Amino acid sequence: MGIRTILFIIFTIILLGCNQRKEQQKADNQVREMLVGDWELIIDKSLVDDFPLEFFRLPLGMTITKDSIAFYLGFYQEKLDSMTGRRMRQFLGNTVPYQVNKDSVHIKSLVTRNWAFQWKFIAKRNDTLQLASNDSTIIRYKRLTYNxxxxxxxxxxxxxxxxxxxxxxxxxxxxxxxxxxxxxxxxxxxxxxxxxxxxxxxxxxxxxxxxxxxxxxxxxxxxxxxxxxxxxxxxxxxxxxxxxxxxxxxxxxxxxxxxxxxxxxxxxxxxxxxxxxPYDEPFYPKLHTFTFKRDNFVLPLAKSESFYLWTELKKAKQIDKSFTAQYKLVFTRNFDYWGPDPNEARTHKYEINNVVTDGQFYKFEFEDREAITYDLGYNFLERNFNTANFIEDLER
The missing domain is CATH 3.30.1560 (Mago nashi protein)
Incomplete structure (x- = not known):
């Protein structure tokens, strides 16, 4: 066999290999395009045999782009709470890169940092995505659309x-x-x-x-x-x-x-x-929320509303001004949690004695220092609530 023939065969093999790689890359890109979108797992009774029941306790969904998958429930790693010794979960993130190779989808785990098989792409029909988690289990996702x-x-x-x-x-x-x-x-x-x-x-x-x-x-x-x-x-x-x-x-x-x-x-x-x-300034009660109190009526703030008021007070100006107090701002216990203080290391800079307000001005009176008055610049109660939100104080 002459040298020209050998070179021709080698060139043909290389050319065929390049064409095959291009065709495979084209096929892989087509799979990526079909994967792109927002998806929710369709709960199929047959899946219960392959996954534990707690797997379905929360809805499973994901957003897939051409280079990443955001799993809505995220990835976690178990840690021990330094205060109590109890187990707790540390969030690692929810978005991972992925690769497609001959219909197989691999993701880079946030837990192990290694590439791992996730699914085999089966088909996409209309707005339903079919994937295989193993040789016998087909899982289906329906497309979610939002405007x-x-x-x-x-x-x-x-x-x-x-x-x-x-x-x-x-x-x-x-x-x-x-x-x-x-x-x-x-x-x-x-x-x-x-x-x-x-x-x-x-x-x-x-x-x-x-x-x-x-x-x-x-x-x-x-x-x-x-x-x-x-x-x-x-x-x-x-x-x-x-x-x-x-x-x-x-x-x-x-x-x-x-x-x-x-x-x-x-x-x-x-x-x-x-x-x-370094400190919770303005003063914020640990394991408590804010409640406005006037005469025999109270307006308990939800935990998120209490923290919102604190974020507003944190931006407020400190002033030296007197005002007519109409409400007390008292502290309501977080009754969802009954255990010991899980953050014993946190202490207040000053001990609180009393908080009074008219909705705009908030005077924090302490046991061991002079009072501080904050001016929100607007009336928090009038802007966000009305008199119907106050209820009778049954604990008076």
């Missing part, structure tokens, strides 16, 4: 979790449209105490879009499961400096979009840089 242009946007979102009979996180987090974050970790979270931080534009947009997809203004004010000892989640939405909605959710009984929005915002503190605040 964000028709859904209300917000300037600030405040999320709070109460804790439970167990190791549920106790926290408050406020994020503004500009990405400014104020965070309080009260228990069963990595960061205990008060912190500030800033989110990048993309993460901020993702958080706000998730809540917009839930369309909070069209939802009920409260949701609840029918068992005891669970946690209460409250979320407050701010438009133009005013509370437009607060949703209470006992045990994650809310809509699927609401739950998916919780998962990212409630865990974002684990994957962002936080700067500690």
């Amino acid at each position: 964000l242009d028709t859904l209300p946007d917000f300037d600030q979102i405040i999320f709070s979790s109460s804790g439970c009979y167990g190791g549920c996180p106790i926290l408050d987090i406020s994020v503004t449209r500009e990405g400014h974050v104020l965070f309080q970790g009260e228990g069963y979270v990595k960061s205990l105490g008060f912190f500030t931080g800033h989110l990048d534009r993309q993460t901020t947009q993702t958080i706000f879009d998730k809540f917009r997809k839930a369309n909070p203004l069209a939802l009920e004010n409260s949701y609840a499961v029918d068992h005891t000892d669970d946690q209460t989640l409250t979320t407050t939405f701010i438009q133009n400096g005013k509370i437009v909605k607060t949703i209470g959710d006992y045990g994650m009984a809310g809509t699927k979009e609401l739950i998916w929005a919780y998962m990212l915002l409630s865990n974002i503190h684990d994957v962002m840089h936080l700067n500690p605040l």
